[in-house]
């Protein structure tokens with residue numbers, strides 16, 4: 211397999227298959243490594259699009275360095291990377307059932323047993339990441355893929371960093387998943403520094419979106435900001451009391467008061483729906 215291949219890779223080593231999707235910065239293709247027949251996903255980033263010297267090339271380098279020493283069943287593996295004159299290539303584990311958000315949109319919302327199993331897998335992956343002092347910072351359905359056996363794979367560490375962190379680059383994209391300490395930086399006294407507990411908030415938003423089919427603070431930009439800052443959300447009555455309890459224990463303004471990941475895995479709602487010993 212790929213990880214005991216020679217470290218240097220090049221494009222000629224791969225047969226390129228069908229496009230898997232079109233991300234913001236580039237396309238992803240199914241690929242097969244010729245000598246071993248190993249199937250993987252190849253993400254192609256065009257250097258021209260990554261403005262030379264901008265934060266993005268550094269971001270890709272940091273992602274590669276963070277990702278290359280992560281090994282967990284619910285984290286999409288990056289086996290390596292290489293580049294030619296115009297492009298950077300990321301060699302990634304292929305997620306056989308594609309993007310989680312497409313499943314969520316198609317099913318509208320997940321049944322509680324499925325949502326609980328997904329949350330348990332996310333908690334397991336986040337515990338692993340936090341033990342390595344990695345904060346993902348961008349946990350949302352768009353960054354979660356589904357493996358061939360239906361298991362979740364956190365992917366796209368383009369925004370992950372080592373904790374604790376002081377953010378400089380402005381975040382773009384949806385605000386829905388950002389915690390209060392990242393949308394109103396001066397709330398915690400010192401300027402926008404934060405730690406792994408941002409991923410706890412995002413896990414709460416994810417749990418809500420799995421069960422309800424939309425994010426808890428979804429609104430206009432200004433209103434989303436305000437509602438996040440006040441943790442102002444309503445949980446529909448069809449959500450079970452146990453699930454409601456977990457959401458309310460994660461979507462807490464004070465990062466130190468959010469339910470820690472080991473307690474998430476022991477929560478009655480998770481225990482009730484998850485098969486023992488995964």
Ligand SMILES: O=C(O)Cn1ncc2ncnc(NCCc3cnc(NC(=O)Nc4cccc(Cl)c4)s3)c21
Pocket residue numbers: 230231232233235238239251253255266267269270273286300302303304305306307308309355365366367368369
């Ligand atoms: O292709 C799809 O749309 C869905 N799909 N379907 C199956 C499948 N199997 C594996 N991977 C997929 N997609 C790639 C997921 C990524 C993982 N890691 C990334 N890292 C990254 O993009 N980094 C990055 C980019 C640009 C700038 C910066 Cl700063 C960082 S993207 C798959």
